[in-house]
Amino acid sequence: QEYTAIKIKVTEWPEAAQKVLSEQSFDLNGKSVYLIAATLRPETMYGQTCCFVSPKIEYGIFDAGNNDYYICTERAFKNMSFQDLTPVRGYYQASAKISGSVIIGAKIKAPLSVYPELRVLPMETVLANKGTGVVTSVPSNSPDDYITAIDLQNKPEYYKIEREWASFEPVAIIETPTYGTVTAKTIIEQLKVKSPKDKDALAQAKELAYKEDFYQGVMVIGKYKGEKVEDAKPKVKADLIASNEAFVYDEPEGLVISRSG
């Protein structure tokens, strides 16, 4: 599986995270730290509304060279180290370790997003053994992200977040004949999905969204506005890579575990 790995810069750390990092003598001064989100939908990056981590996953902060540091699972950084994406082939010792739960609330800058400043939020269904363990949220086109955002807005106390952090509106990115400009919302409503834990319905919703967006979708935002998604997708991806805001990350064969089981 070939993913586009998006570099989402941490611009302000929660106090709990600062404490955890200083306890490990990890000095943030002079370093750029990025959450690395693996996506199959680079053309939707205009509509990012937050970055999801799992409160249950232990992440590493890894030296990626040139004072850049990546937050992801050790498993993902190990893979990157064998794909020549890191300074030393086969070296994947973390500079610091941090639980997803203490990153929540961090301020971030996500490439191409129409929203200049976003937050890190919790998603309980993030899989540790897929991608980088970090997921960028596009509620307009990802049914999982849409329903998770609704859940966060409904239960901010339970999730220990501020309601405003989860209140960014989905952005119209792609128009399709069947679902209009907010594919995920339309499908979630049609299938009557009520919860992020509604696995089977969400798997079906994702399938429908992928197909319709890719084969019927037209971009309604950005540099490739008016072009078919099929054509715009590789161009947006190439632009993100050229500007050093993303890189190609391959998931080794046989290790891809789908959420539907």
Ligand code: ZZB
């Ligand atoms: C942004 C995005 C926008 C995504 C969209 C999808 C959609 P798949 O389809 O099962 O192969 N993802 C990545 N890593 C994880 C993880 N560790 N745990 C849970 N979800 C993860 O998975 C690929 C997609 O699942 C990725 O692409 C990512 O969300 C999420 F409009 O990134 B995507 C119809 C889907 N639309």
